[in-house]
Amino acid sequence: xxxxxxxxxxxxxxxxCLRAGEGMGRRLMDLGFTPGARASCVLAAPxxxxxxxxxxxxxxxxxxxxxxxxxxxxxxxx
Amino acid sequence: xxxxxxxxxxxNPNVGKSTLFNGLTGMRQHTGNWPGKTVSAARGLCRTGGxxxxxxxxxxxxxxxxxxxxxxxxxxxxxxxxxxxxLVVCAAASLERNLNLVYQIIEAKDKVAVCVNLLDEAEKQGxxxxxxxxxxxxxxxxTGACARDGKGLKQALAVALxxxxxxxxxxxxxxxxPIERAAAQLEVxxxxxxxxxVQPRFAALRLLEGDGLFLRLLRQRVAIDASVMQAAEKxxxxxxxxxxxxxxxxxEGIYHAAEDACQKAVKTPAQPWDKALRAxxxxxxxxxxxxxxxxxxxxxxxTIRGANAPSEWLSRGFEALGTAADGLLQHLxxxxxxxxxxxxxxxxxxxxxxxxxxxxxxxxxxxxTLLEDSGYLPRIAFTLDGLxxxxxxxxxxxxxxxxxxxCNAVGVxxxxxxxxxxxxxxxxxxxxxxxxxGRFPLLITVAAVxxxxxxxxxxxxxxxxxxxxxxxxxxxxxxxxSATVLRGLxxxxxxxxxPYRVPRIGQVIVxxxxxxTLFVLGRAAAVAAPAGLVxxxxxxxSVAGSTLLSYLTGFLDPLGRFMGLDGVILTGFLLGFPAxxxxxxxxxxxxxxEGGWNMPGDISSLGNILRAHGWTGLTALNVMLFSxxxxxCSTTLITVYKETKSGKWTLLALLLPLALGVILCALTNxxxxxx
Ligand SMILES: Nc1nc2c(ncn2[C@@H]2O[C@H](COP(=O)(O)OP(=O)(O)OP(=O)(O)O)[C@@H](O)[C@H]2O)c(=O)[nH]1
Ligand SMILES: [Mg+2]
Numbered sequence: 026x027x028x029x030x031x032x033x034x035x036x037x038x039x040x041x042c043l044r045a046g047e048g049m050g051r052r053l054m055d056l057g058f059t060p061g062a063r064a065s066c067v068l069a070a071p072x073x074x075x076x077x078x079x080x081x082x083x084x085x086x087x088x089x090x091x092x093x094x095x096x097x098x099x100x101x102x103x
Numbered sequence: 104x105x106x107x108x109x110x111x112x113x114x115n116p117n118v119g120k121s122t123l124f125n126g127l128t129g130m131r132q133h134t135g136n137w138p139g140k141t142v143s144a145a146r147g148l149c150r151t152g153g154x155x156x157x158x159x160x161x162x163x164x165x166x167x168x169x170x171x172x173x174x175x176x177x178x179x180x181x182x183x184x185x186x187x188x189x190l191v192v193c194a195a196a197s198l199e200r201n202l203n204l205v206y207q208i209i210e211a212k213d214k215v216a217v218c219v220n221l222l223d224e225a226e227k228q229g230x231x232x233x234x235x236x237x238x239x240x241x242x243x244x245x246t247g248a249c250a251r252d253g254k255g256l257k258q259a260l261a262v263a264l265x266x267x268x269x270x271x272x273x274x275x276x277x278x279x280x281p282i283e284r285a286a287a288q289l290e291v292x293x294x295x296x297x298x299x300x301v302q303p304r305f306a307a308l309r310l311l312e313g314d315g316l317f318l319r320l321l322r323q324r325v326a327i328d329a330s331v332m333q334a335a336e337k338x339x340x341x342x343x344x345x346x347x348x349x350x351x352x353x354x355e356g357i358y359h360a361a362e363d364a365c366q367k368a369v370k371t372p373a374q375p376w377d378k379a380l381r382a383x384x385x386x387x388x389x390x391x392x393x394x395x396x397x398x399x400x401x402x403x404x405x406t407i408r409g410a411n412a413p414s415e416w417l418s419r420g421f422e423a424l425g426t427a428a429d430g431l432l433q434h435l436x437x438x439x440x441x442x443x444x445x446x447x448x449x450x451x452x453x454x455x456x457x458x459x460x461x462x463x464x465x466x467x468x469x470x471x472t473l474l475e476d477s478g479y480l481p482r483i484a485f486t487l488d489g490l491x492x493x494x495x496x497x498x499x500x501x502x503x504x505x506x507x508x509x510c511n512a513v514g515v516x517x518x519x520x521x522x523x524x525x526x527x528x529x530x531x532x533x534x535x536x537x538x539x540x541g542r543f544p545l546l547i548t549v550a551a552v553x554x555x556x557x558x559x560x561x562x563x564x565x566x567x568x569x570x571x572x573x574x575x576x577x578x579x580x581x582x583x584x585s586a587t588v589l590r591g592l593x594x595x596x597x598x599x600x601x602p603y604r605v606p607r608i609g610q611v612i613v614x615x616x617x618x619x620t621l622f623v624l625g626r627a628a629a630v631a632a633p634a635g636l637v638x639x640x641x642x643x644x645s646v647a648g649s650t651l652l653s654y655l656t657g658f659l660d661p662l663g664r665f666m667g668l669d670g671v672i673l674t675g676f677l678l679g680f681p682a683x684x685x686x687x688x689x690x691x692x693x694x695x696x697e698g699g700w701n702m703p704g705d706i707s708s709l710g711n712i713l714r715a716h717g718w719t720g721l722t723a724l725n726v727m728l729f730s731x732x733x734x735x736c737s738t739t740l741i742t743v744y745k746e747t748k749s750g751k752w753t754l755l756a757l758l759l760p761l762a763l764g765v766i767l768c769a770l771t772n773x774x775x776x777x778x
Contacts, residue, residue, distance in 0.1 A: 057358070058317060060355065068384065069387075071392070
């Protein structure tokens with residue numbers, strides 16, 4: 026299963042569902058990571074650091090651990 | 104006369120609320136290109152329109168489902184602040200996301216208007232917003248603005264006032280049928296007087312999703328029966344949904360509505376605009392860290408280069424002033440003691456502080472504000488987050504450290520952007536490890552005298568290195584705290600990277616000189632004058648053949664020597680407790696008091712004086728280390744107390760850097776003696 030953390034730099038995918046706990050799950054949804062939303066990975070910090078995703082016109086940075094909770098549809102990236 | 108109306112300015116973080124507020128009220132709320140600049144609400148009277156109106160600038164929030172102190176403040180202000188209308192400010196380029204909050208607010212309130220700000224930025228990205236279509240779709244008045252250029256401010260005020268006089272009929276987001284039905288059933292159970300705060304449907308939906316914070320705030324104002332809470336539980340059970348399940352359906356419903364609205368009202372280019380991304384890849388990738396240090400060094404280089412000459416002019420001016428004052432006092436028949444008190448005590452201290460401080464500050468603050476306005480600071484947090492995560496802290500701490508470079512008290516307050524209480528405390532306790540602007544003059548001067556072989560460039564690099572050391576120590580102590588008194592794992596957080604924005608240079612300079620430089624300078628001068636007086640008195644009042652000053656420095660001397668310093672230096676740091684800026688001037692005054700008054704004007708004579716009092720390269724190094732790591736100034740400590748409301752944490756904020764400084768200085772000294 027694909028999740029945001031495996032999305033390569035420059036690629037995008039569509040959100041299928043979220044697996045985060047109550048607080049973080051709600052925050053991610055409020056930021057626009059809702060089922061059906063398109064997110065693309067636009068920046069990566071050095072090492073295992075944060076990655077930034079463009080979603081609904083804004084750029085949001087997440088740590089790997091949080092990015093893993095955003096499950097993406099299918100496994101074909103555009 | 105009626106009481107003026109109150110309009111609350113709500114919106115996502117970093118959309119220009121404070122800019123709009125400033126433009127309308129003429130006030131000077133701080134603005135900056137990063138989410139979380141405003142941390143508490145401010146109120147200002149606006150006289151631009153016909154009638155005077157109060158505006159309330161609210162901290163930014165992504166959602167009324169609050170997850171941080173600022174968002175709590177936002178929720179409280181929007182729902183329970185008693186404003187006559189809410190003006191929701193939006194960023195045009197990310198309207199879909201911004202509409203999430205808009206839909207939440209129109210669910211809660213009727214008297215709402217929307218201001219789509221940053222139209223210029225959107226236009227640059229090829230995004231165009233049809234304001235009329237948006238207004239039709241939302242059912243509330245919508246207007247556009249470019250708050251930074253002062254465009255659309257009055258219209259924004261007008262639509263907000265319009266919403267008070269003619270309450271609009273918002274078109275709210277609709278949710279799946281079972282949810283709507285459950286909400287309708289809960290709605291009728293709610294007391295009538297709740298309407299004065301929020302719409303019943305809004306409250307019913309919050310009950311259904313079990314939004315604890317909102318319900319707590321509501322129940323402080325309106326009595327809600329326990330049976331209503333039980334009914335909500337039951338309704339949820341009948342839907343066979345968890346609280347999180349309801350919550351998800353609600354956000355999805357809102358985003359469906361937002362997508363709909365944007366489809367009708369926003370024209371976006373097929374390819375997202377990403378010119379700025381190229382800059383970003385350079386600034387945040389592997390090259391991010393060296394680029395960051397170089398940028399920092401550049402800022403210092405400009406500061407040091409630019410400050411040199413004006414500092415000397417000021418210093419000479421004060422010398423001349425001192426001579427003139429001395430002559431005048433003599434003419435008036437003042438005693439030698441009184442003349443000394445005024446000229447050699449108060450005036451000398453003031454002159455030193457102002458000539459040493461004013462020029463670098465007047466250059467550093469604007470440069471720093473330019474960086475802040477450009478949107479670079481959150482990129483620093485983004486790049487360095489991995490390190491902070493490893494130290495079990497929050498990447499946003501990097502932002503608060505940057506604020507600390509300006510002033511540690513500001514940095515400590517800024518820690519409110521960190522949501523996790525544990526990580527916020529870590530950031531507060533370690534903030535003073537970053538040297539504030541008031542410590543730069545000492546660092547720059549000492550570096551120039553003892554390590555300044557290569558001129559301004561090498562001093563700048565050295566200073567950037569010292570900041571690196573400070574950052575390293577901050578990380579180390581953060582890790583240490585995470586393993587001891589503030590045990591815990593790194594918590595989840597999100598960080599928005601705002602678009603780069605071109606700062607308005609003219610305004611930045613005026614603002615930072617007037618608002619920050621003069622303010623900080625005033626504070627330092629107010630402290631310097633009495634401190635100069637104290638040093639003078641200590642140096643003149645003798646008991647049993649020695650001056651009080653020599654008793655004090657003599658008393659501190661052994662401790663000083665242990666750390667590779669001396670008693671005078673420690674005295675300077677102690678008396679500089681109210682403001683770090685005066686430490687070096689006080690040290691010079693105290694040396695002067697020992698060996699006759701001579702005022703060093705330029706670097707070389709300053710170096711001679713220090714060397715004459717036994718300074719070596721090692722002393723200079725330790726002075727710089729101790730300046731980086733000693734007790735925070737009194738203002739910072741008071742701020743720590745205000746933010747933590749705990750004497751214990753305040754004490755730790757004092758002891759932590761002090762212990763680090765003592766250990767480091769003793770260590771370098773010990774190593775030097777050993778070899
Ligand atoms: N290009 C452009 N920039 C703007 C405009 N309005 C505000 N800005 C800039 O956007 C940044 C954020 O502005 P603020 O007023 O601090 O935003 P805020 O909404 O108060 O932010 P928080 O207090 O963090 O919630 C600043 O750097 C402003 O100069 C605008 O109309 N156009
Ligand atoms: Mg603000």
